[in-house]
Amino acid sequence: SQQGEEDPQALSIQEGENATMNCSYKTSINNLQWYRQNSGRGLVHLILIRSNEREKHSGRLRVTLDTSKKSSSLLITASRAADTASYFCATRRGSYQLTFGKGTKLSVIP
Amino acid sequence: ETGVTQSPTHLIKTRGQQVTLRCSSQSGHNTVSWYQQALGQGPQFIFQYYREEENGRGNFPPRFSGLQFPNYSSELNVNALELDDSALYLCASSLDSLEQYFGPGTRLTVT
Numbered sequence: 001s002q003q004g005e006e007d008p009q010a011l012s013i014q015e016g017e018n019a020t021m022n023c024s025y026k027t028s029i030n031n032l033q034w035y036r037q038n039s040g041r042g043l044v045h046l047i048l049i050r051s052n053e054r055e056k057h058s059g060r061l062r063v064t065l066d067t068s069k070k071s072s073s074l075l076i077t078a079s080r081a082a083d084t085a086s087y088f089c090a091t092r093r094g095s096y097q098l099t100f101g102k103g104t105k106l107s108v109i110p
Numbered sequence: 111e112t113g114v115t116q117s118p119t120h121l122i123k124t125r126g127q128q129v130t131l132r133c134s135s136q137s138g139h140n141t142v143s144w145y146q147q148a149l150g151q152g153p154q155f156i157f158q159y160y161r162e163e164e165n166g167r168g169n170f171p172p173r174f175s176g177l178q179f180p181n182y183s184s185e186l187n188v189n190a191l192e193l194d195d196s197a198l199y200l201c202a203s204s205l206d207s208l209e210q211y212f213g214p215g216t217r218l219t220v221t
Contacts, residue, residue: 033209035212040147040149040198040215040217041214041215042112042114042200042212042213042214042215043153043200043202043212044112044212045209045210045211045212048209088152088153090152096141096143096158096160096165096166097143097155097158097166097168098143098145098153098155098202098210099155100145100152100153100154101152102150102151102152103151103152
């Protein structure tokens with residue numbers, strides 16, 4: 001079953017704009033991770049935020065986590081055409097299983 | 111590039127057949143997880159192997175089975191293929207179940 005649910009399902013923006021994607025989950029977690037997937041290929045790990053962290057930055061990526069609302073957001077600033085991909089949040093609860101949402105499909109128009 | 115490789119890239123099988131997918135872990139990693147991703151969906155956890163033993167399984171029937179070898183490479187076997195088994199199969203390797211590194215996937219089509 002899907003743990004996380006991303007919102008929106010699809011997002012289309014102009015190059016240079018910021019893109020914000022949201023993720024909600026249902027149970028307590030150890031950490032939450034964001035992945036990118038290009039054209040149905042392998043997943044690329046973007047960033048991990050632990051349950052005791054509220055915000056994390058990596059380059060043009062900013063992730064927030066609100067455990068009281070069981071939600072996270074991923075902000076991509078100054079988007080580029082190469083950012084076009086599907087983005088997934090994944091939660092880890094136990095020692096092994098990652099549970100993914102259905103993803104947000106981002107299109108960045110040059 | 112994560113260093114995780116999968117073979118084959120694409121595969122077409124007929125309903126009822128059996129299939130074996132292979133995954134080579136990143137050097138130094140002792141844990142392999144397998145995921146099934148249907149079109150338009152997120153990956154679903156199938157199972158995980160740690161040092162050649164299955165140590166976690168998702169909601170998949172027993173006809174999905176696996177192996178991990180002493181060099182930590184892995185196989186996913188699916189028996190009695192069904193049309194709904196058509197999906198992208200992803201493996202991910204990690205060291206002691208920490209951050210997972212995904213391979214490019216195997217696209218399986220069942221006709």
